[in-house]
Amino acid sequence: MKIAIIAHDGKKAEMVQFLLDYKSTLNQAELIATGTTGSHVEKAGLKVTKLLSGPLGGDAQIAALAAEKKVDLVIFFRDPLDKHPHEPDVQMLLRICDVHNIPLATNPATAKLILNQ
Numbered sequence: 001m002k003i004a005i006i007a008h009d010g011k012k013a014e015m016v017q018f019l020l021d022y023k024s025t026l027n028q029a030e031l032i033a034t035g036t037t038g039s040h041v042e043k044a045g046l047k048v049t050k051l052l053s054g055p056l057g058g059d060a061q062i063a064a065l066a067a068e069k070k071v072d073l074v075i076f077f078r079d080p081l082d083k084h085p086h087e088p089d090v091q092m093l094l095r096i097c098d099v100h101n102i103p104l105a106t107n108p109a110t111a112k113l114i115l116n117q
Contacts, residue, residue, distance in 0.1 A: 004062045004074045005033040005041060006054060006093075008084065011077035012037060016044045018077070018108050022115055032071070034058030059089040063096040074104045075111045 003026070007015035019026060019041060031048040033041055035058055038050030052058040065071040074097055076090075084090060097104040105111035 001029045001072045002065075002070065003029045003031055004065065004071045004076075005031055005037055005048065006059065006062065006074070006076040007037045007040075008054075008077065008079035008082065009036075010079040010082055012040045014108065015075075015077045016040050018075075018111060019046055020044055025115055032062070032065070034062065054089070055086045057089075059086060059093050063089075063093040066093070066096045066100055066102045069100060069102075071102060073114060074102060076104065076106050077108065077111075078106050 005015065005019070015037060023046065026046065031041065031046060033048050033050055035050050035053035035056070038048045041048045051061045062071065062074065066074060074093070076093070078090070094104065103114055105114055
């Protein structure tokens with residue numbers, strides 16, 4: 001399973017803790033992440049392939065993988081209370097996941113339900 005990992009700045013620590021909580025499950029998956037999120041994930045000891053940072057095109061790279069059905073799940077911990085200059089890229093990623101029927105978890109509760117299947 002290939003899982004894309006993205007977290008807004010205010011959610012990166014929460015993402016890392018979530019991934020550590022599911023480390024045994026995720027060790028069997030291939031993780032890809034936007035650049036800054038990927039750096040945090042690496043520091044936590046998980047193997048991850050890093051793409052560009054979100055604002056520099058990482059969200060778009062993950063959307064392209066989703067459109068090509070090269071990712072099985074997107075876990076994107078969004079910060080709904082903060083402004084994001086690359087919001088159009090975020091909306092495009094969400095739309096592409098919906099168009100191509102790619103599971104998308106935007107918060108820990110949803111991600112837990114998906115990974116506990």
